[in-house]
Amino acid sequence: MNVWFTEKQTPTFGITAKVKSTLETEKTDFQQVDMLETEQFGNMLVLDGMVMTSEQDEFVYHEMIAHVPLFTHPSPKKVLIVGGGDGGTIREVLKHDKVEQVTQVEIDGKVVEYSKKHLPSISSGYNNPRVNLIIGDGFEHIIKSEAEYDVILVDSTEPVGPAAGLFTKGFYAGISKALKDDGIFVAQTDNPWFKADLIQNAMRDTKEIFPIARLYTCNIPTYPSGMWTFTLGSKVHDPLAVSPEAIKDVDGRYYTPDIHFASFVLPKFVQQLTE
Ligand code: SAM
Numbered sequence: 001m002n003v004w005f006t007e008k009q010t011p012t013f014g015i016t017a018k019v020k021s022t023l024e025t026e027k028t029d030f031q032q033v034d035m036l037e038t039e040q041f042g043n044m045l046v047l048d049g050m051v052m053t054s055e056q057d058e059f060v061y062h063e064m065i066a067h068v069p070l071f072t073h074p075s076p077k078k079v080l081i082v083g084g085g086d087g088g089t090i091r092e093v094l095k096h097d098k099v100e101q102v103t104q105v106e107i108d109g110k111v112v113e114y115s116k117k118h119l120p121s122i123s124s125g126y127n128n129p130r131v132n133l134i135i136g137d138g139f140e141h142i143i144k145s146e147a148e149y150d151v152i153l154v155d156s157t158e159p160v161g162p163a164a165g166l167f168t169k170g171f172y173a174g175i176s177k178a179l180k181d182d183g184i185f186v187a188q189t190d191n192p193w194f195k196a197d198l199i200q201n202a203m204r205d206t207k208e209i210f211p212i213a214r215l216y217t218c219n220i221p222t223y224p225s226g227m228w229t230f231t232l233g234s235k236v237h238d239p240l241a242v243s244p245e246a247i248k249d250v251d252g253r254y255y256t257p258d259i260h261f262a263s264f265v266l267p268k269f270v271q272q273l274t275e
Contacts, residue, residue, distance in 0.1 A: 005036055005044075007051055009224035010194050015051075017041065017222075023118050028110045030162045035118045041222055043118050045086055047111070047157055051222045053086045058122050061188070062088035063255040064218045064263065065230060069151050069184045070096045071247045071260065072232075072239040076150045079103070080178070082138030082166065083156035085111030087123030093153075094125045095250050103132040103149075105141040107162050139165045145178035152179060154187035159198065167198065169205040172233065176209050182236040189215070192270045193225035199273045206233040214239060215274050216263040218254065229270070240264060 006016040017038045024035040034046040042055030053061070066089055070076050076096060081089050081104040093102045106112055112133070115123040125131060134141065138156065152175050159167040167187075175185045189195075189202045199215065206213040210233030220228045232239060240261065247257040266274070 005034075005038070005046065007046070007049060007224075013194075015222070015224075017044065024114045026110060028108055030108045031157070033108070033110050033114060035114050044222070045111070045115060045119065048161060050158060052157070053088060053119070053122060054222050055119065055121060057221050058086070058088050058119075059252060060218050060220050060254045061223075061228065062092045062122075063250065063252045064216070064259075065089055065153055065155060065186055065188060066092035066095075067247075067250055067252070067255045068216060068230070068239055068260060068263065069153070069186045069232060069234075070099070072234065072237050072242050073150050073182070073184050074237065074246075077101070078149050078151075078180075080105070080141075080145070080149045080152045082142065082152070082154045083107075083163070084153070086115040086119055087112070087126050089153055089155045090125040090128075090131055091122065092250070092252075094128050094130060099130065101130055101132060103134065105134045105136050105138040107135070107137050109135045137162070139171060139174075142171065142174040142178050145174075147177070147180050149179055150183055152183065152185040154185065156188070158190065167202060169208070172202075172205045172209050175233070176235070179235065184232065184234040184237060185210075186230050186232045189229045189231040191223065191225040191227050192229060192273055193227065195224075196273055199229055199231070199270075202231045203274045206231055210234055211236075212238050213274075214264055215266065215270070217266065217270065218263060227270075 212234040
């Protein structure tokens, strides 16, 4: 029998993937967690019916959310990840020797458990001694943090359910307070085709709080529309002012010095969302 998983990316449009087997399916205290073995993209984590990551294309997102800010900050010793339950962002952050500690605040322990079990190539960083994993609400952690982090990465789900509070101006203000005086934050801010308003709001709020606010993109075939964005806010350091020599090889498959700069070059309809 042919089984297909379809993600409705809008009420009238979606993607579909042929499924070999369902590895896990559970309603946790926070969301529906499904781990699917797909023909095209390997094992795939799905939360509340939305593709989070897959073995075949995860490297794009995890390299881009981590290396752009970590090569922009001259000395990123303390890093915070909000969300990131699959572990891919941790794996990339740990490639930076300057990072002394990476704290991850993930609300749903089941996502970590199933990612360790079924996404070993993505969750490989969890056992590193520099990792401090906290199972809790990232919003609450940010609110109680003060001038503690050099870089904060918001690797959360869409602004629904447990992540609803992670896209508000108050949250971005809390991030600014939790950052040191030359800190940088990056948040995944969805796609310009179906979530233009989310991007506009995130950029507007970031501009009001940070002297440097930029949007950058990458290509992720399993995400809605395939074009994904990240919003970057920085108190001092500009990602476009980085010396190319400062960008080292990350042993990756997407991020390069050229991509670091090119990812900030936006198509006209996307640039307009940032103005
Ligand atoms: N790369 C994916 C994307 O762009 O949609 C995100 C992947 S990661 C699996 C998203 C994680 O955010 C999930 O594990 C979810 O449990 C977590 N999350 C959602 N709301 C949260 C909150 N308030 N605090 C901490 N983690 C949260």
